[in-house]
Amino acid sequence: MAEKQALNIVKMKKMKAEGVPLSMLTAYDYPSARLAEEAGVDMILVGDSLGNVVLGYDSTLPVTIDDMVYHTRAVARGAEHTFIVADLPFMTYHGSIDESLRNVRRLMQEGHAHAVKMEGGLEICGTVSTIVSAGVPVLGHIGLTPQSVNTIGGYRVQGKDARDAQRLMDEAKALEKAGAFGIVLELVTEEVAEAITRExxxxxIGIGAGRYCDGQVLVYHDVLKYASPYREKRFVKTYADVGGIIREALGEYVKDVKQRAFPAANHAFGADEGVLESLYGAAGKGARS
Structure with a gap:
């Protein structure tokens, strides 16, 4: 495969202008990042969704900056030629600007991300502007913002009425003005997402935001049904049932071990002639049999 050329934020804006959709996928470790790059995805998001799908939490809230640095660094090793965005986790950019910049620095210098993602609207625009001024690209994220799930009433679709639609439009425009290079729209009604995209x-970049965004992002484990149990989501298209394949394969392994079908003779290594005699002596040469 020819060496892939990583995107940058200038090329992404040009792709929007030319109507070329952007493909984005989450990844949380070296092998998934490697496979995503080989598949040709434009961008990889190291999302704090790793809390749900990799670390076993029931939300993204327990994810720490140390978790994000660790997983981003692994992804960067696997996808050296792909634009990587790392999430700033819960409450790591709502304190002092110095603290926010320290967390951003860690994701960029230790995690080797190319950009950071921040959830929120008007309330974070000042911080976004400062981070961008420091030379760090910022991807915004509005609509359903999982870090705020306890204050927005759960995992529900955003932009269903005129007031909420206007709020989302105002937030999107404010983030653009603050210097964000793009915005994730999560669980936003298709009509509102299309209107924001035009403006x-x-x-x-949509996830559960319909057909008219400039790009789409999905979670790696959703695309591959790589979970147990797997919970179906209306906005997700699964392309393979990897979880089912893995479960079946592991079951076959357990069965083979129990029945002594594995390892077979072709999985074993032989010693040099005379080794058993040196261990057991001539009298014990046939002990193993």
Whole structure:
């Protein structure tokens, strides 16, 4: 495979202008990042969704900056030629600007991310502007913001009425003005997502936001049904049942071990002639049999 050329934020804006959709996928470790890059995805998001799908939490809230640095660094090793965005986790960019910048620095210098993602609207625009001024690209994220799930009433679709639609439009425009290079729209009604996409000069990337965003992002484990149990989601298209294949394969392994079908003779290594005699002596040469 020819060496892939990583995107940058200038190319992404050009793709929007030319109507070329952006493909984005989450990844949380070296092998998934490697496979995503080989598949040709434009961008990889190291999302704090790793809390749910990799670390076993029931939300993204327990995910720490140390978790994000660790997983981003692994992804960067696997996808050296792909643009990597890392999530700033819960409450790591809502304190002092110095603390926020320290966390951003860790994701960039230790995690080797190319950009950071931040959830929120008007309330974070000042921080976004400062981070961008420091030379760090920022991807915004509005609509359903999982870090705020306890204050927005759960995992529900956003932009269903006129007031909420206007709020989302105002937030998107404010984030663009603050310097965000793009915005994730999560669980936003298709009509509102389309309107926001038309109004902005920066790309929108949808997840559960319909057909008219400038790009799409899905979680690696959702695309591959790599979970147990797997919970179906209306906005997800699964392309393989990897979880089922893995479960079946592991079951076959257990069965083979129990029945002594594995390992077979072709999985074993032979010693040099005379080794058993040296261990047991001539009298014990046939002990193993």
């Amino acid at each position: 902005l000069s920066i790309p929108t």
